[in-house]
Amino acid sequence: MRTITWLICAALLICAAPAGAGDKTIGVVMAGNIGYYQELHRAFANGMIKEGFDRRKVDTLLQMPAPDPLSWTNAVRKLVVADVNVLVTYGGAPAALAIRETKSIPIIYAGVYDPAGIGVSARNVTGISSKVPIASLLKYAKKLTSFTKLAVVYNELEPDSVKQVEELTALENQYGFQTVKMAVKRLDDARALTYAGKADA
Numbered sequence: 001m002r003t004i005t006w007l008i009c010a011a012l013l014i015c016a017a018p019a020g021a022g023d024k025t026i027g028v029v030m031a032g033n034i035g036y037y038q039e040l041h042r043a044f045a046n047g048m049i050k051e052g053f054d055r056r057k058v059d060t061l062l063q064m065p066a067p068d069p070l071s072w073t074n075a076v077r078k079l080v081v082a083d084v085n086v087l088v089t090y091g092g093a094p095a096a097l098a099i100r101e102t103k104s105i106p107i108i109y110a111g112v113y114d115p116a117g118i119g120v121s122a123r124n125v126t127g128i129s130s131k132v133p134i135a136s137l138l139k140y141a142k143k144l145t146s147f148t149k150l151a152v153v154y155n156e157l158e159p160d161s162v163k164q165v166e167e168l169t170a171l172e173n174q175y176g177f178q179t180v181k182m183a184v185k186r187l188d189d190a191r192a193l194t195y196a197g198k199a200d201a
Contacts, residue, residue: 027079032067092160147201
């Protein structure tokens with residue numbers, strides 16, 4: 001997380017013009033109420049304070065839209081209209097949508113599984129990916145329990161999630177299992193899922 005803090009500090013300094021306290025604004029898009037993204041944001045906020053960018057120097061506009069493309073796009077558009085100096089996105093979908101909405105505002109992403117694989121690339125974009133090899137996870141899972149059908153809960157609206165399911169499906173023959181895909185769009189969808197009889201892991 002220290003790397004992303006430095007990237008944002010550098011972007012703020014590049015955009016810097018003589019300004020008073022709080023005249024720089026960071027726009028943040030956090031995809032839904034997801035614990036992982038909340039932890040990323042907490043670490044980011046603490047890192048900014050440690051680097052001397054507290055509330056007196058930088059305003060942060062946080063958008064937490066519903067987890068769907070229209071809401072993500074609207075959140076990004078609000079921040080572009082607010083003329084933020086830097087746009088921070090958590091997750092692949094908000095990052096990809098931010099690229100479509102602005103070519104002039106620096107975009108910094110975090111928590112993106114495979115940036116190149118989902119098209120998160122542009123001149124005004126940089127960030128940190130968080131890719132853990134699916135094959136390694138499968139090896140460890142196979143050591144923990146024997147399974148032939150693996151249930152995978154994913155959000156078909158999030159390109160990162162879809163990419164991970166594709167990679168998992170490609171490993172079925174190698175590791176001797178079948179993927180049971182369980183698509184969700186909202187938290188309530190996930191709560192309603194039933195695994196019994198469909199998968200053994």
